[in-house]
Amino acid sequence: SVNPDLASERQTASFSVEKLTALLDGGTEQTQIRRAVVEVIESDPVFSRENQYFQTQNERYEAAVRKAVHLQRKMHEMGWTENGPEYKYIYRALSGDVAFLLHRVFMRSISVLGSDKQIAKWIPLASQHKLIGSYAQTELGHGTYLQGLETTAVFDSATQEFILNTPKISAMKWWPGDMGRSATHTVVFAQLYIHGKCYGIHPFIVQIRSLQDHSLCPGITAGDIGPKMNFEHIDNGYLLLKNVRIPRENMLSKFCEVRPDGTYVRQGSQKINYFTMTTVRISLISDEVLAPLMKACTIAIRYSVVRRQSKLKPGEQEAKILDYQTQQEKLLPQLAAAYAFHFINDYLQELFNRGYREIQRKNFDMLPELHALSSGFKAVITHHCTAGVEICLRACGGHGYSLLSGLPSLYTKILASCIYEGENTILLLQTARFLIKCFMAASAGQPVPPSVAYLAEVQHGRCPAKNKLDFLSPDIYTEAYQHVAVRLTSSTAAKLQDLIQSGVKKHDAWNQCTVQLVQAAKAHCHYIAVKNFAETVEKLETKAGIQKIMKHLCDLFALHGIFSNTGAFLHDGYTSAAQMDMVAASYLDLLAVIRKDAVPLVDAFDFTDKSLNSALGSYDGQVYQRLYEWAQKSPTNQMSPAYERYLKPLLHNTLSKL
């Protein structure tokens, strides 16, 4: 039975939840396929996550391997293939709690970087799991800065082999998933040396464990890097290489080859390779970043209409905590951001599909823009969503702090997304470099890519809003965001120029501007996100109340950004203090409006109880019963040796005399 405090929230929905779900899925057919996949996965006990919060790192790893192996069977049984429509829903249905994800990266890197011959040899072996692959790039001493990697691969023409070494401790491979305990093979990135000359980073296939008994191969030292904030199910590993010899044919050679005599040959274009990096950054957004924020919103908002605390009005019943303005101000902007980022994700996917088609036609013009957008949005979305999950956690008070709420795990996992696939600050600076370059070009009257064309437009000096309702006009707020993005880019470009003209060296000048460059890159992405949300709302069908509620969320997303960062808008007087008070008024009004639909808006995300795995967030809102039931199953409710060893002697005064 549904908690009546939660049930009542659903009766007054201003829109059709089912239709909004279909919109998010991209059509009712997609919704059906997704639900069918979820049903199959969740009804299979092997995939259960029920005891997850009680398990050790070892138990989590074992379960993830079991799931990965079982998944192969399941896919065969269900007729699901890697190219089928179900495939993209499987990982989400498993909440990513499965092993061998790097095995797929191993295969992809061979497909992209390997010669036809290499593909023909390795891909069938990998597909049939005759080996387990990994991908060994990051080292103890180097992450995002790939050029600094220290592992070496020296060509020995006498034996037609490469000799691989990690010459210093900092060169040790560190972090590769599936490598700590599972993998038999891995793709090692190393500095290629031929006849004493370094040719830079290249990829090599290296066997690290015996296919017979899984023992480490000669010259290999490998193991697990130990406890992490999350990802207990993954065996992130370390790898030391000592004079490990591999045949010449094991260097992945689609783009570069070492001939038997040691001649180094570069062939074809590596540009498509950079494109792969940018698509990975976009592809992680949906499952790794948006889903966790949507789950956190679902949990925190359902809990906030079930939890009653203190009295709003003397003499009345205690109020639902979501009726407090401060609670609305914590949660509803996160909900709006989840929708905003869902739509920007659609936009980016579409843009990248277009880019891919162009690249296949050997047109690489879009690459710099795509790189800048993927870097910037990866950083901005992971940052916002991580902060959003943390806000949801804190907004649930003590119960949010229990692992049983599901929120701590969502937080500790999403946090990693700010670091992996390019550290956020470094990515933002790459976006900023592109912005500065385009701004200079635009100022000189040269053409620039579409997403930055606004940098060349004439800017209005003043926001035209006259009352608080004007701030519910997308034109008004989108223009304000645009103005800020232009101002931050142009003022930082000017500072950079000034420094260089005053004699500061170029790289020093750049470093002295980086704090402001990061701000400019963020403002650029924020502007595009707001603009895209407004354009998306415009295009929605007006039926079923969906456009109306999406418009409210779009307004909230935009005004929250202004309200939380007023200085950027006030700085040059584009927005006046009086206008900022209007923004605050409209923003706070919107909270009360969206609050009414808060539960239907999270219901539309359509997470099952099993996928939330949360005592606070279930569909029926029976929070306290579930917390109590789950707690009783905790291993901490088994007898502890501490009683016989320490408590009993203490209480019975039989400890050796104090």
Place this chain on the structure above:
Amino acid sequence: SVNPDLASERQTASFSVEKLTALLDGGTEQTQIRRAVVEVIESDPVFSRENQYFQTQNERYEAAVRKAVHLQRKMHEMGWTENGPEYKYIYRALSGDVAFLLHRVFMRSISVLGSDKQIAKWIPLASQHKLIGSYAQTELGHGTYLQGLETTAVFDSATQEFILNTPKISAMKWWPGDMGRSATHTVVFAQLYIHGKCYGIHPFIVQIRSLQDHSLCPGITAGDIGPKMNFEHIDNGYLLLKNVRIPRENMLSKFCEVRPDGTYVRQGSQKINYFTMTTVRISLISDEVLAPLMKACTIAIRYSVVRRQSKLKPGEQEAKILDYQTQQEKLLPQLAAAYAFHFINDYLQELFNRGYREIQRKNFDMLPELHALSSGFKAVITHHCTAGVEICLRACGGHGYSLLSGLPSLYTKILASCIYEGENTILLLQTARFLIKCFMAASAGQPVPPSVAYLAEVQHGRCPAKNKLDFLSPDIYTEAYQHVAVRLTSSTAAKLQDLIQSGVKKHDAWNQCTVQLVQAAKAHCHYIAVKNFAETVEKLETKAGIQKIMKHLCDLFALHGIFSNTGAFLHDGYTSAAQMDMVAASYLDLLAVIRKDAVPLVDAFDFTDKSLNSALGSYDGQVYQRLYEWAQKSPTNQMSPAYERYLKPLLHNTLSKL
């Protein structure tokens, strides 16, 4: 041997590290005592935290109990007493990793709330550990709002007993520390009923487990609430009471008594009791909040001078990451905040000692101000320090994400401080209520407490700064902070008045202002923190370079607050855009100045390697070696059954046919 990249940082310190340590400790004698305590604790293997990151919740609990019991012996052996000068350093030296902390709260509550007779009976039993106490206040359904607690204690005059019940699942006691597995007794807070009339919340001593065999007493259901984000060593518990009878003498009766005939008598003043609540909030700041931030700064800053990544200047060696402006901008403001909050903690301690002396003289005038300051600063400091630890964690990239860095545990533990001892938003609203009240009084010409006297002062309309160096003047920035605090308080007071005058009910009007009231309360605390830091610097001896570096940190703390929240200062034109550019320039200049002394500034916190328990933060900076050594000890480097069960059959193709 010390990593040369770290060693070189220490050679150029602009001040005496040892003298700064003594300043932080409150004198060289204190430093000596502290170091002696740390030496004793850390040289005893029972207190080791070496394997902490590898342990399960059950193992952590057992270790904490062992340490607590051993600590009794140790204190006896060393001649340390609860009133001795060593006492306050013990908990810090243990990093809080010890059981029976609630036993002390149990004792304190009896001392404060119990009659002389009750004290005489229970305190000796507790002191000699003939029982283990806990403190059962929070319920599944109620936390900070104590009036809403649902546990009942009904007086039965026939038997001269109270009958205790948790009538609904939401009334179940939930969270009390030491209660899940250890405690034999607890202080239960329950609604007192006499002859059907409710007298509100009162404290009752209840035995929950047998002193003989530790089995649960009749009518008692109790256990552990399971996994949490941290505090694995503490057995936070649940407690159900079903018709549990306790003698009339077990109601703590210093302030309220139930006579044998059921007459309810209130005696004495409860005000001192409220004072206890406020002192607890202050007392937790040092050990639970400041120490973790200081540790996180130590770890992240030492790591940032050892980690080299990418090149600042083409052709040169890779740069220390602390040389990047963006890294400085992440870490150095956290370092400045750690000092700022250390000094505000001194200020609050002194104020509370004065308050205590006044209260002992039956003068309760200071209570409202002390309550407002303790609430506001508890919220502001826990919030800032939690955010600061998270920034330090992220600033260490992937290695910060490993538990071995120490940073995840610091973060997950300090996060709880935002919730316990009063949820932060609720506390800020209590401070805001006091501010509004004082502002109204001051506006009407009535006297107000010293810390809010500034609300009555005439405000300047414009910041007088003329160049960026002016913003290194404490008068300039302190006044700016004051201006913002007054503006936010007065504008919110005006909004509140307007709403009420327009016919909105008082409680609704209050709710509609709460987002802004929270901002006002934060601004008030931030102003006091800046002012106090500036005044502290003023008073420092000018020798040994300490005043100079503290002045830099004070400037950085103040300017970082303006730079990160420019809107508040720009809003009414108090600060102009041109002045804001000066703030940015001075702020960014300061980063480069303080960067030079960053390592000496964290060295002065004087944490031993054992207390940091971090592979990244050790004094010698041998980061990579330590990560590798520690990882090898992880239980995830033992053989997993996953190989025989799943990997081998998969690789040998002996899984039942796919």
